[in-house]
Structure formats: C-alpha cells, structure tokens
Amino acid sequence: SSELTQDPAVSVALGQTVRITCQGDSLRSYYASWYQQKPGQAPVLVIYGKNNRPSGIPDRFSGSSSGNTASLTITGAQAEDEADYYCNSRDSSGSHLGVFGGGTKLTVL
C-alpha cells in the first residue's frame, strides 16, 4: 500500500514563513490535500488540488507539488495556525485506498 511521509514536528517564529512537506509515490498521480486539526476538533481542509483554498481559509496558506513531494506553506504564520497538519491522497496503484501522512505538529513560537 502507498505511504505518505511527513516530518513529525516543525516550528516557526510568529510572522515568519514555514513549509510542511509530504512525500509519497502517489503524489506523482494525485495532488495532496491538506488538513488542519486543532486539539479536540475535527480536521479542516485547508488546501486541495494544485493550490486551492476552500472558502474561509486565509490566503497565507498555499500549496505546491513537485515530483513525489507536496508542500504546504504558511506565509506569515499566526498563533492560531499552531495545529497538526495532515496530507492525504489516494493510492495510485489502482487499489482506490486512501492514505494519510503521519501528521506534522506545527508550533508557532
């Protein structure tokens, strides 16, 4: 089955830019989607497709992709961006199974 690999933890100074990455073979066929999850809350979609934000997601969130790596960039991180971030895609082998990355804990200093 396909796997998506994320760094377990990343930190960023308030107002600075941070990039969270996700690697996996499926990302050569599928765009990653990105979810933000705060403690005790359900995940929220923040980026999907090439670089699309759902309504209500601030434009400081952006996405990119190259080869087998997808990235979520937060430009000008805010305190409220401190959360867990998960990437997701579908297995590209034809199994139609879903897969999530292990998650990245973002700390805003």
Next chain:
Amino acid sequence: EVQLVESGGGLVKPGGSLRLSCAASGFTFSSYSMNWVRQAPGKGLEWVSSISSSSSYIHYADSVKGRFTISRDNAKNSLYLQMNSLRAEDTAVYYCAREETYYDILSGYSLWYFDDWGQGTLVTVSS
C-alpha cells in the same frame, strides 16, 4: 450549510459489534461519495472506508477489511459503518467525511479530498 453528524459510538468489549451512523444535511447526499476516517487517541488520521454515491464502489483499509461494512441509505441521507469483531486497536474517534474527486485534464493529476467532516464519535473497545 453542510452538516455531518455521527452517532453510535460507545464502549464495547473485544469481539463485540457496533454500528455507527452519520446523518447528512445541507447538500444532495446522493450525489457524493462518502468516507469514514478514524483517529486513535493521540495518534494521526487513518482512512477506513469509502462508498460511492450509488454504493457501487466500496473500499476498505486492510486493517478493517472483512470486519467492517460501510453502507448508505440515500433516502435517509445517512451513512453507516457496521463494525464487527472489534479489537482494542479499533479504539478511536470515527469521522464521516464528504469526498470530492475528479481528474484535472490540464495537469494530468487526480484530486481526491474531503471537504467536509463531522465532529466524530468515540468508539472504545475494552474489557
């Protein structure tokens, strides 16, 4: 406004069964594939199962295949997850999520993502 409300969670003994429900509103339920995603305490998200809009296509994670059954009733705008032979490792918050999927002809990439989630229901498997 899209709303997804899970119910049916609780405490169950190992080997027992439980049926989760997800009530959908605010959108045309019968037009969307739906998924279950779970999260064990202190752990990451794990995709569990998906079902297409007409129930024609169903997929399961290897960890639940043969024990869990996903189903839906479009007349009742409801999604279900029948969980049998439950194990301690099935302990998790279970979320239902609405799926969007399409193929981007320009880039040659496919998109598959969950644009709305319920608040989750906790399943605890313990003796």
